[in-house]
Amino acid sequence: MRLAFDLSLPGLPVVLNGGGAPYDPIAALGANLLCWWDADHADLITQAGGFVSSWVDRITGFALAAAGAMQPQYQATAFNGRPSVVFDGVDDVLTGAGIPAGVPVGAAPVRVFVLIDQQAPASDTTTNPRLAFAYGGNVANSRRLQRLANTGVNRGEASQGNGTAGVSALNRDVDLTGRHVMQSIVASSSVSIIVDDAPVVTTAVTPATNTDRTRIGGSTASPTSSNYWLGGVAAVLICAFSTPQDQLDGLHQWLMSRR
Numbered sequence: 001m002r003l004a005f006d007l008s009l010p011g012l013p014v015v016l017n018g019g020g021a022p023y024d025p026i027a028a029l030g031a032n033l034l035c036w037w038d039a040d041h042a043d044l045i046t047q048a049g050g051f052v053s054s055w056v057d058r059i060t061g062f063a064l065a066a067a068g069a070m071q072p073q074y075q076a077t078a079f080n081g082r083p084s085v086v087f088d089g090v091d092d093v094l095t096g097a098g099i100p101a102g103v104p105v106g107a108a109p110v111r112v113f114v115l116i117d118q119q120a121p122a123s124d125t126t127t128n129p130r131l132a133f134a135y136g137g138n139v140a141n142s143r144r145l146q147r148l149a150n151t152g153v154n155r156g157e158a159s160q161g162n163g164t165a166g167v168s169a170l171n172r173d174v175d176l177t178g179r180h181v182m183q184s185i186v187a188s189s190s191v192s193i194i195v196d197d198a199p200v201v202t203t204a205v206t207p208a209t210n211t212d213r214t215r216i217g218g219s220t221a222s223p224t225s226s227n228y229w230l231g232g233v234a235a236v237l238i239c240a241f242s243t244p245q246d247q248l249d250g251l252h253q254w255l256m257s258r259r
Helices: 025-032 245-257
Strands: 003-005 033-038 045-048 051-056 063-065 073-079 082-088 094-097 110-118 130-136 142-150 153-161 166-170 178-186 190-195 201-204 213-216 230-240
Touching: 025 033, 025 230, 025 245, 051 073, 051 094, 063 213, 073 110, 073 230, 110 130, 110 142, 110 245, 130 230, 142 166, 142 178, 153 178, 153 190, 166 190, 166 201, 178 245, 230 245
Parallel strands: none
Antiparallel strands: 033 230, 045 051, 051 063, 063 094, 073 082, 082 230, 094 213, 110 178, 110 230, 130 142, 130 213, 142 153, 153 166, 178 190, 190 201
């Protein structure tokens, strides 16, 4: 049992792996942690009047930026009493040209985690899907974690392009409304989605991912984004595909404890 105790008061750290120091993804994952944007680290978020112009990855220093009406809001207590970057679903998006150093592209495998607060109603099919995080180019050449309104319910979906089209794995067990953890697993011949503690869902695909851009809150398909996220993003983490299972379990527990 890895969870020693769970402090449920907002803002207090969660201690994993038998007690001791609070869980730290950098210490726990080491070189397996490739990127990490986290709203809890306000020192890496540039904002004025609550509007975010830059959010910097803790591992590589890769900055995602926005200007004018595209700026999301930093809210100190929006995510279960903790910080979140909140997107309006209309035009808010944070963008970086290219991708962070060391992030797998082409057919190389990868794991991506997002800690999100999904606020689009299930009746909203006009903007469908809505993207929490993506990197690459258009749907045929990108990796995406997104919300899909499907038969009247919000669902979590992972999409991986094959060079010609996007191929998706859709979770049908969890209503994605509200706060959740989503994980995308891109392997050499498949894409998978895990939402919270639901079973993994896998679809066959041969990955093809380019290096056009990286975005939190919208599509990477063109210089002008679309399919905007509605709700909060508290954290995005990119991990090596080969990360040991015990490390993945610890990270997942920590993210779940923050919901």
